[in-house]
Amino acid sequence: MKNHRNWAFLPMHGKTLRFLFALALCTLVTMSVFSQTRPISGMVTDSNGEPLPGVTVVVKETTIGITTDFEGNYLLQVPADAKILSFSFVGMKTQEIEIGSQTQINVVLEEETIGLDEVVAIGYGVQKKSNVTGAISSVKGEELASTLGSNAASAIQGRVSGVQVVNNSGAPGATPTLRVRGYSSNGSSDPLYIVDGLKVSDISYLEPSSIESMEVLKDAASAAIYGAEAGNGVILITTKSGSQGQTKVIVDAQWSFSNLANKVDLLDAEQYSQFYTEAFGDVFTSLYNEHYITGTDTDWQDEMYETGLMQKYNLSLQGGNKSGKFFISLGYMDNDGMVRLDRDYYKRFTGQINSSYNIKPWLEVGSNNTITSVNSSTLSENNVQYGMMKDIVLADPLTPVFYDSNNLPSRVQTVIANGLHPITSDDGNYYGYSWARDGLNPLAAVQTSNTANKTFSVNGMTYANIKPFKNFVFTSRLGYTLGNVANQEYNPTRWDGYFKDVDAPLVLKSQQVAARYYQWENFINYMLETEQAGNFSIMAGTSYINKEYNIVGAQTNELSSEEDNFVYLNYSTTSANDFVTGNLSYQRQIAYYGRLSWDYMNRYNVQANFRADSYDAAYLDLDHNWGYFPSLSAGWTFSNENFMENIKGNFFTYGKLRASYGINGSISNLGNYMYAATLRTGQYDLEGNTANMAYWLDDQLYRGTYPNSVLANPELRWERSKQQNYGLDLRFMNDRLSTTIEYYYKLTDGLLVQSVAPLVTGAETVFQNLGEVTNSGLELELTWKDKIGDFSYEVRGSFATVNNNVKKYRGEGIRIQGSRMLAASSYTTFFEEGYPLWYIRGYKLDGVDATTGAPVFADLTGEGEITEADRTDLGNAIPDYTYGLTLSASYKNFDVSIYGTGTSGNSMVYAMMSTAGNEQSNRPAFLYENRWTSSNSQASLPSPLYQMNDPRFYNSDAFVFDASFFKIKQIQLGYKLPKKLMDPIGMESVRAYVQLDNFFTFTDYPGSDPETNAYNSAMALDFGSYPIAKSVSFGFNITF
Template sequence: MKNSYQVKCCTQQVHTQINASANWLKKMGLTLFLLLSLVSTLMAQTSEVTGTITNTHGEQLPGVNIIIKGTTQGTVTTIDGEYRINVASTDVLVVSFIGYTSQEVAVGDQTTINVTLEEETLGMDEVVVVGYGVQKKSLVTGAISGIEAEELENNSWTNAESALQGRTPGVVIVPQSGSPGAGMNMKIRGSGTNGDSNPLYIVDGIRMSDIKDISPTDIASIEVLKDGASAAIYGAEGGNGVVMITTKTGVAGEGKVTYDFSYGVQSVGNLPSLLNSAEYNQYQSERVDGDGNAIVPNTSEHDTDWLNEIFTTAPMQSHNLSFSGGTEKSKYFTSLSYVAQDGIVGGDESKYERFTARINADHKVKNWLKVGVNATYARSNRKVLNEDDEFGGLISSALLLDPYTPTTLAPDKLNDFMTKVLADGNTLRMDGSGDYYAISENVRGEMINPLLQMDLATEEIATDRIVGAITMEIDLTKDLKFTSRPGVDVKVANTTSWTPKYYYSNERNNSTLATNDNYDLFYQWQWENFINYNKTFGAHSVSGVLGMSSQMSVDKFVTTNTSDMPREGKEYAQHAYTSGTTGLIDGNRFENKLVSYFGRASYDYKNKYMVQATLRNDITSTSNVPSEGIGGIFPSVSAGWTFSEEDFFPEGFISLGKLRASWGQNGSIKSITSQARNEGQFLYSSSITTSGLRYPNSSGGFITAAEPGRTVNPNLTWETSVQSNIGLDLRMLDGSLSFTADYFSKETKDLLMFGQPPAISGTYASMINAGDVKNSGIELGLGYKDYSGEFKYSINANFASLKNEVTKLNVTAPRLNGSDIGTGSWVGATAFEVGEPIWYFRGYKTNGIDPNTGDPIFVDADGNNTSDPVDADRTNIGSPHPTYMYGLSAVLEYKGFDFNFLMQGQGGNQAVYGWMRTDRLTGNLHKRFYDDRWTADNTNASMPSANGDSRMYASDLMVQDADFLRIKQIQLGYNIPQTWAETVKISSARVYVSLDDYFTFTKYEGMDPEAGSDQFNRQGIDRGVYPTPRKFMFGLSVSF
């Protein structure tokens, strides 16, 4: 006897729940789980039929629906295209699969029914999700990269962005940090904006400000709309490209339960080499300070490797349980997932945990009306360490602290400094074994013992998020469909911290127990209404979309602080228990609105000639741009020619050949809205502000001060990008070999940033449209697959090149300065200048070391050697933008075994040793500055002497190539044989072991060649970045 769920019962329950609890998506999700777990009625059938479903190429098709006609009973084919079903001889089987023509087969007395499905259209066709609709892949005229479902399986990612890494040419994903729960910055086709470079994320038709809270296991497919024409349907939101994510839905037929589990151990890979005690002593003894006085180092019995002290191995795990199924009329998918990841620095002091629940369901209420819901709830907790900061960040402290200092000292062995500090009545903290965290006698300033800093870490961010939409689809006529989709994205984030008592130095200490809270409520709604039209007249097909959308978001936060907690400890970190002063109350509210009208018209003739045009009109709110300029119009056109369909084209090697060309215009309103948190809104207005302005009035109080908030800019407008794309698609060897090539040129005009007007203008700069940036490049994709034999394999390779150049600067200054490093040691380390990559590294060029002095030989603007360079001699000494990137993936299957391989690399970019605080003279330093340094005995050296000209710290000596090749995944999996599976009544089970991000090959000797940052103008500056951990994973996946 077979087990199968009685699907009808379930879905009726689903439907009832939808109606009853539409406002309580979370509750509904949970209720569903209960229901689904409870309801499983067994039903008997009469006889068993088996078979295999294949396509015309002989490939077995997994996931094909096999339904007994007139009922809701059915099943789905396995990964090998096989199925089993109990039927009566009078039944008729309906075999259907998306992209293929359905077939009906009468059972009769057959016990084996094999079916070959014909593709619905010419060629190997699939459907891709585009804005406000779907499109057949064969008719696509823009540049759209997809991640297919099979590439999304068998992974141990904790975040959705990772799915795109290494698989999509032209998409660069840089982690803001390697710490658990840190965000990712995605850049599609280069750095075309100065603000938030992330694309527009559309998840099941719902805009999401980020996709951190989407469980990767819920994702069915991802499409990346890269070219201007494809993204133009999203107008002022599409300037950075669009990522369309579709989450899983149920399929009609037998219900399915899947459980995935993974467990991994994370560790750190390459670490920089620093000086040990003997080397540190030697280097310091060669130094003099700025007044010419020798620095005489003490000696120390200790030799601490601080990096070794802070890094640890850390566990991570994930669980995912999902249920799906459905009938012809109703489908559901629901899941629960849990992810927990400790940090390789700080262990559970930098832990990230996320729980998500999802419900996707739809039902055909009437024969003309389908209603669906897609909703997810996520709860995450993140503990945060201070990183990516050369001013006392945890990792930068570990890099700079001298090896003389031990990690801890027993109370009877304290150094002089600690003895005095303790005698003065300061609080020194002890570790678990009663030893004091040591204080360096050589390096303090903002720096701190990193183990002490971990002990002090109290910041936690708890986030609750609900994202969901109801989709109503009405068939107006056979060709005309109306869709209305209201949706919300609500996020509540609570950041808490408290400050323990401690003393490290006069810059780093705390004598008051204070507690801090930040509440941040983000609320966004959207409502989209659109009509799709599809009609074929003989050889002519037309389709179109016409619609409008409105959306609004509010972001409100409140920050509070009170001091004098009664005792140390998280349990006392509540404002209600503090007795001291109220230190800080702050908060603000930001509001954005957008109304859009859009349309798209497509035409094709015999699938051979395709043209498409879109037009979008966006009107934003005055919180972003002045009233006169709130509207924008974004057009696009594209065309395609499937030349392989022409009569003159020879049959044979090439089965499909298509040329594509597109032009489109987009905006980026996000470049303004993303500034709100730091800079507020109305960034063009000179209205009067009193914010934070007060002045003592001599009688113990304050007088409020009032002044124009910033200089006025009545001409502020959003960024606009114009992009052209030419592409070629080829399918060869009966579709086994595929090749795609694209060339694009994307110019972002009116790039937004804060102006740097002369200070005589008198107050804070307004936002300005500063200049233009051009990105251009080619993208190549090559794939080969052979699933015909027992040994199945596919290999995909991709390559992209990228050239980034600032083409125009709208202000008279020769350049705009970006980020600094240190306290004045490298001012304007990045710059925005015509003819250079955006935010390139601007510093002194050197040409070896002067054998006589040990100083670097600098190169002046004319290319001549000089010992006294000036500011004007500073030039481009590196760029954080890769000029090429590539990826290679392979999947091999033999019998039950499978092997997955993925690597990703990039090159042409550089990174800067931003953590080397050269203004802290006694700080430790990278060994490359030690090994071949100039000394009186080593005059033919590659590095300056210990007393080298301090301008070396703003020179190319601090810059290194950051090319890297990372093996993202080596995974070996085993699927248990079908016969075994049947005996334990499961449909499939797979176990795997995997090495993720395990091997990185790079010449860069700092922390991580992917020295990312959350700030755009400081990319590539390694300020002690939290490196991406490497992982050894074990996983298990069972479905029944």
Template sequence: MKRILYLFFLCCLIPCTIYAQSSQITGTVTDSSDGSPLIGVTVANQNHVGTLTDIDGKYSIDTKQGDVLTFSFLGMQTQTVKVGSQRVIDIVLKEDNQLLNEVVVVGYGTMRKSDLTGSLSSLKSDQLTQLSAVDVTQSIQGRASGVSVINNSGEPGAGTKIRIRGTGSVNNSDPLYVVDGFPVSDISHIAPHDVESMEILKDASAVAIYGSRGANGVILVKTKGGSFNKKTQVNVNIFAGLTEVDKKIDMLNAAEYATLKLEAYKNAGINPSLSSQSILDYAIANNTRGTNWQDEIMRTGSTQNYNVNVSGGSERNKYDFGGTYSTEKGIVKNTYMDKFMFHLNNEYKLFNNVTVGINASYTTYEKSGNDGDFYSGSITQALKADPVSAAWDTYTNEFGEIYFSYGRNPAQSAYENKYRKTQEDRFIANAYLQINDIGLKGLSFRAQFGKQFAYAKSRNYYPVYYITADQQRNKSSLTENRSDNTYWNTNEYFSYVNVFGKHSVNATLGVEAQKSNSNNLYVKVYDVPENEDLRYPNMSSNKENLEVSGGAGHSALLSGFFRLNYSYDSKYLFTGTFRADGTSRFKKKWGYFPSFSLGWNIMEEEFAKDFKQNTSFSQLKLRGGWGHVGNQASAGDFDYLALMTNGYTAVFGGSQVDGAIQQKLANEELSWETSEQYNIGLDYGLLNGALSGNIDYFIRNTNDMILDTPIPIYAGMWRPKTNAGSVRNSGFEFSLNYEKSIGQDFTFNAGGNISFIKNEVTSLGGGEPLYGQYSKTEVGKEIGYFYGLQSMGIFKTEEQLNSYVNEKGSPIQPNASLGDVQFKDQNGDGIIDDNDRVYLGSAMPDFTYGLTLSAAYKGLDLNLFFQGSQGNKIANYMYSVLYSTSMREWSNSKDMMNRWTPENSDSNLPRVHDGDPNQNDRFSNRYVEDGSYFRLKTLQLGYTLPSVISKKAFLSKARIYVSADNLFTITNYSGYNPEISDLWGNPLNAGVDMATYPTPRVFTIGCNLSF
């Protein structure tokens, strides 16, 4: 609408008198972002003769050779061209954010970026579509300061973990997502090409408008909505490619394994069976390579993505709709994902000041595979299985027997991935009404109502198999989980925007309500047919063959909110917000969440004019803020209530009757976790805006963290929830961006960000520490730091072994021998046990960073994106597999060929021993590795065809490209991938690698076409 008004204004001003000229120039002016024609571009020359482009973006103008044509349009960078002998001049205009005084989306409205006083990061569509990803959250990684994005695994459809300014709770630290004003739990249902912009709100002054849901930050997504007075345009985006594992673990071959296995028997004084002896001897004598189990379960995967989008608009209507189909075949056999996403955005002007619209989307996907499961996943089995065994028994025509290591045949495990399927369907519809200038200029009203329906089903089938008496499953089984969720949200608010002289006001006042209902059902049935068409959870009426459980939940939220933005003379800025939330999750329903922030545009001051002229600074804004927000996601729907459980029986009058018991105490004082946050920042621009960035320092104090309260064991109940803990996050964020154009043909852009975040638990309410799989959480340290024994190396000499004694002269490690691991007796009690465990590092990095480099010359463009992490540790549980000394359960890394032996006594790897009497495999710093890494995330080379060629194919724009994702990674980590999420989704288990599905390299070729 702004562009239309601007064009009307120009039409009134531009003299259109036509002078006789010697020749006529024609051409077309298009938008660089999508190749669409620009209507109403001013085309003028030095003699002030002008014209406007028509509805197709075309123009004609009389000129003389040597004239200079100027092409200008609101929000676009002006271009000048000197006329030579050419008769056709086509122009591509680029967006100029400085001219637009960029508008960004904030909670329940928009603001000029120059008036912002909070901390946020903005991402545009072109940044989110460079990566060959089907999940838009993957495209955020490394692109915003203070925002950590970690892939849960490389398995298709695995999703990501996002943390804004660190982990703020031992419970839930996920941000709130809001799509076109509708709050959702995640944004996996949105295709990257459907996103117009994304704003990441980071500090309390920016998120307090969301009250009890804003403690972990807010991600606002605006999807593409079309444009008024724009011809219908069809955009097609396609890519397809191959995926491969980045690296494989170098394992022992059969002959090497046999050598170590016999040595382990010998060191343990065990005589192997004749069959075992003969198998191992044969492998050694023939230098057998054996089975490479990683090759047996892995393959070259593939990825395909097809996106079609239609957009445009008339004077009163604008629209954008389209669909995306994505399919991935994982690098582990029989893992895949198929996903279809459809969206429709439509807006219609009923009157000049009344608009109605709808945003609707539907997503359905199916995936197979359960390789994230450490205990049954085929990746784990591939690292455990001995290489002497065969994948397939040619005599029985069945999967082969695993002779020496515990576990299943990995090839069989990979085969059964196809029996593990997850399906989900999600539909969202969000309608709104917007009324502007309601009796008062600048006063508007917006009402919005949206509803989501989600249904999910996961099904795992476990067939019968028999290899040996120890390797069999004598009953087939089928498990099925079903869940459905219905959720609605409505918000209504008034906005007032006006300017009074030097005073500018932007105020919002509104209410919001939402409700969620969910149900889930779990069924397990045994003796199920192998025929997939005959597998149904309700096929058995025999209670012995049937397990059933389920549950339901519901929650509701009612809120009121207010925000005031005030600016004086564009110099002094103020933002204040207040929100009241009432929730069904607590006995004390209401919470109150205020915030305020201040800003100072220093370069608008009189005294700064000389500074501006004498330096390169074009912008300098100081801002600071405080806020109080909540985190109700850390509480369950009924955590404050007592929990009764049925399924128990009692005897009354000699008869057994069904009954129930109280399983958890009530706590009516339970409330939301709260977060008090402080932020101070500086936004700067130099070289007329070519160089820009910001610096932020923040403190985020989480209080009233929900913990389980210790109660006596004899109480016989679960621990009740209480608000007892607190956590402090603090840190610095830096971002920088530089953009330079050289002539009309070459542009260069470089951008980067780096974040330093420190995490500390400041209180556990006087309670005991919290423990994870290999972690501990206590006051004064990070959440979930690694906790274990400290290795002092290997006992290499008799003197060293005999001198390691307690005060009584008894051995501290009585079962140790030469070549075993020496553990440090931390408390000096003369024994090695759990009381000797100490701090071994944290999964939280010292800093994370991202770097973007891009250049374009004429039609060629090159984009590189790097990201990384420094200082984080990884608890590599697979180390206990790869370097196990017992040789009972596992195979081993090829590094174990350098183990300790009497002939190799300087080795730092322990001896092998069937039985491991010294417990060398206990969790210790031997398993904790440096997880720092530097990765080339994306390398993309593209070429945009000249318009002369594309028009012959009836295209307004055509670009082809080749791309590589995760091309290389520099790291000291020995595992598949240094990017490790929270094990089982628990922040107490952050950075624990239990054979995580590797993140693959991706090579794609694609095209972007506009019609």
């Protein structure tokens, strides 16, 4: 904590003290008439002998005091009867010295032992950090505050060992994916998010500066109190509250300018034409000769991106007295992304209103509420088939962005003459069309994509704590989420392809989702303190959750006009093909839970948790819907043992051993009656609205009744993780160096495998609890902090290994197909016993036939021909280890922090392409530079002909790259205006800073970002996401 002291507090101390000093002076003047004073002076230093300025020196139980000067000296007139002087400083242990007859008192302040009395949230209660027996990592608000961007989740990256933050997308408002201790499931491995006790599905609605702390419950014992949903770890978030006597107004403002961080190396017009001439011969050249507009060489990445601007403003007010506290924060963020045209933005208003009041000595009530309003627009990305971001990389350089209006190609003139609607820009220029590939000009696609998402939500928790007698608290709390999401999507009538002879009809879709969620929880906390047997605390409670979704949607394909003010469903014509969707659905959950903790002499801690969870019939068959999740953990603070007294000293200061075991569940992949055997009637595809299972029999149309495409499995249950955790906390050198080492072994069984049903059954999918996945790893967190004079610095490192393995599935060689590239006939990722989750399986390219340019694949089976069996493990998306490094330092009014993060040992498939043999998309340069040609017969990659046509090539290691990276995520330099300037204008502090984000990335991956990653089985495939931007930011914080 010491070096992360909140500097904002210091001036206030100063100011308060100055006021107190003035008051004291007056008092002295008046008092001097009656009583005598005497001077006491001295110097305050730290344990290294360095003088400490700004230390508060107060006569105990009076308002008489002063602060030390820059040299650590003080001179104080104390009343003759003064007995004790108190010396206090943030981050230091307060010392009280009996004055006696001394006139000079020199004091050495010791640094406060780190976090000993700090409390951490543990779910339905808090615990002293010193009593923690599980693996809990905590990130405090001040660390979050310096994070750029809109999302709190990204602040954890590199700061908590064992938590991998995957930034799938750089789009405005995009939420990173969090993985706690590897990947436990072949489906979703998302952790559970709890904000002030409220269960939420994601945390992007929160303004990071309103967060007091984030705790990551990594081991099963800590997470077990959340039972069936805790299998992927739990993130507990506590928002800020006011505190007694501290009244503050804080203003933050930040401006960021973003640019594309890394361009993909693609072919230019000449290389592109050369490549496809070699691949397709006359098929390509005859088109080229007819349609190519001489001189066109478009670099789409240059054309599509511009500088994005993000602005962020925040105003916080906090205060409190003996009875009540409040924290109010209002924030606005406007993130206009870096893609040209205004179709990628995220605008968010947030209001955080937290308050609590002690109505009676036995009754405290409070309410924490977040009000969020978001307007956003997104471009499709990260999708195997559709993705506007992918198209930027796929677009051919032979297509111009715009046609020369005086020289439209004859084809375009023809379609205009035929009354079609080529896409034009707002100022009337015709967009270029690709004749080489079946895809739109990416900028034209952005032009015609109009999505508007409007979200309004209230997330809150209102509670009462009833304390009828000492150490007993009964809490009843109601958490709620009321939300409305409105999406509108509009594509105008447009000519959507160079060779099309008709317009694509307009599509106007509108959907409203109203969500009502509440959870009601009642629990008691009781602590029993005994002299002999130590302290016991007990917690027990119930929880009931009800969720309700009401969805209404409609779509039309014809409007009476396409003018802007007609683009509403009201103006759908009578002849239009409209259709509607709507649904009202519920989810419910009941749970009972409890905890028993014991601590003895600050040495021994034991904790047991238990939770029983049940879910409604949509999740599980009601005969199998209860799950029971126990856990046990213990800690031994051996440094407090008597026999350690001689060892404990300046070098070794603290040591604690921890061990835990627990069982958690995960239901995140369950739902929607997956287990049930049902029959359906009528349409089987509502979305497409085309597949009508009906037949005209006996002069009547009968809607067909038929078995569901999901094979029934009433025994289906949650995934279950059993996890062991061993931890060691050590601190050395007067706590300057602190370290935590954890080892865990997590076995997840009953994996919910949604696989292609055995096709002979006639069903399409089946959900089964099959297989086991293990994750194990070593996590290390290391902090060194020190202060040399005015220079203080801190180095913090985190390092974690992940060893992920599918321990059991259904025997060797039996694999589930995962994901594949667009149009590929073969799959790329697989789930198979003995391999990491969704590993990449394919052929090894063993060179090229020098005479034909055909690829030569490694014949691993030695059969003399290449078959399925010659495919092999080509890597996986799960890093062997992840690490983060944070350096921060301050000198006088300057502060600097640098933080970086990296992964190693993860692979990625460059999948931004279609494997269709006729797909003339732009290609990455590596496919061109290394290709076989008649003059380069010693090439490492096949000729364009074989690249395009041999499907095995796409399933080979030619597309698999090492995606290890190290990124310097952030460099921040801050300056605090001198206090002398602040006081006259009534401010406590003003800090200005400049910040660089994502400026330096070290990787061999040829795509735009090695962090990109799709979901679940496609996690090793780069389908093209909104690239992460590099940005320069400026900002300031003002505290009144």
